[in-house]
Amino acid sequence: MVPIHSRLLVPILCLLAALGIFSTSLYLPSMPAIGKALNASMSSVQLTLAVFFLGSSLGNLFLGPLADRIGRLLVAKWGLTLFIVTSFWCAESESILSLQIARFIQGMAASTGPLIARAVGRDLYEGHRLTQYTATIMMVISVSPAIAPTIGGFIVSHLGWEMNFYFLMLFGFFTTLMVWIWLPETNNYRKESTQTFSIFKNYILLFKDPSFGLLCFVLSVQFASLFCYITLSPYLFMSFFGWSALEFGYMGIIGALGNMAGFAFARRLAHRIHFRQGILMGSLICFLLSLVFVGACLFIPIKAYLLVLYIVCFFCISSLAVVNATAAAMNLYPTMAGAASAMVGALQIGAGAVGSGLASLLPVSPSAVGLTLGILSFLSFTAGIFIKR
Structure with a gap:
């Protein structure tokens, strides 16, 4: 077994963590071409995205406790192998139904990546070192939504929509190879056999813990904020402000750079502040920032650059x-890191769906975005107050 201080360990875990978001972002530019090639409506093509998230959520809930029982490495190996197979299935699909089924199973397989990355991080680190590790992983994840659509757009323009899934297959193969050769088993708490009752018992224990519940609520609210903005952003910038598609694409890169800066800042602060202080500080500043922005919307005409500045x-x-919040939630249960990681991942996906649904109810205006993000930040801050020190 490779020692856990191997220099390749963190890069491998970064590849695993980015698997889900990369699988989503890469194929987004392919959606119109898929509709034409498979003679499918746009709603049917959009369903391939929804079923991917559904599969990912269910995959988290099933594979998390399994990783606690049989080990991280075995779950990672077989999950990634299934990802390769389903990526090939997606590329070879000749009907929209076949693609939808393949994407659902691919979502389950892709959930292995971030799930194992979080669990292995908890196996190896705790306290401020776990916060630093989490920030590093999230920095990498934040890059994917910026670069993956660019790569996907180039591929579909020159090689066809199928090649995006072949690219995912190669990405999965490379990651699998790295895992099989260099990723060590880090779970020292695993048992020899799985018991269905024990799997559900782990989730019951997590649900009963108020601190874990509050931390998950903070994460859910934060991800609802993110997906609410993501859903509204094309209409805000392209319809409300009249930006071109190219200009809007640049906004994704700017946003990713802002996220990277934030995660780098959180990493530097990890050894200076407690989990709870970080949650309260981040939530309160976001709430106050939103108040200022909404106030500005009431008194002056908001230009696009002001909205960009606020969002970044x-x-x-x-x-x-x-x-x-992520590091604190994972820090609570070292013996059930897989189940805790699964719960965190599933709730993030569910919160993203809620945030997207919330966006559909809002008017397309900067003030509506600012007000909504401000309210969600206030909820995050309120939950943080009740988290035990």
Whole structure:
């Protein structure tokens, strides 16, 4: 077994952590081409995205306790192998139904990546070192939504939509190879056999813990904020402000850089502040920032650059709450890190769906975005107050 201080360990875990978001972002530019090639409606093509998230959520809940029982390494190996197979299935699909089924199973397989990355991190680190590790992983994840659509757009323009899934297959193969050769088993608490009752018992224990519940609530609110903005952003910048598609694409890169800066800042602060302080600080500053922005919307005409400045600052600062809440939740249960990781991942996905649904109810205006993000930040701050020190 490779020693856990191997220099390749963190890069491997970063690849695993980025698997889910990369699998989503890469194929987004392919959606119109898929509709034409498979003679499918846009709603049917969009369903391939929804079923991917559903599969990912269910995969988290099933594979997390399994990783506690049989080990991280075995779950990672077989999950990644299934990801390779389903990526090939997606590329070879000749009907939209076949693609939808393949994407659902691919979502389950892709959930292995971030799930194992969080669990292994908890096996190896605790306290401020776990916060630093979490911030590093999230810095890498934040890059994926910026670069993956660019790569996907180039591939679909020159090689066809199928090649995006072949690219995912190669990405999965490379990650699997790294895992099989260099990733060590880090779970020292695993048992020899699985018991269905024990799997559900772990989730019951997590649900009964008020601190874990509050930390998950903070994370859910933060991810609802993110997906609420993501869902509204094309209409805000392209319809409300009249930006071109190219200009809007640049906004994704700017946002990713802001997130990276936030996660880097959270990493530097990890050894200086407690989890709870990071959550309260990040949530409160975001709330006050939103109040100022909404106030500005009432008295002056808001230009696009002011909205960009607000959004970049908001999600840069909110990274402080996200990193600390994730690390704190994972820090609570070293013997059930897989189940805790699964719960965190599943709730993030569910909160993203709620945030997207919330966005559909809002008017397309900067003030509506600022008010909504401000309210969600206040909820995050309120939950943080009740988290035990």
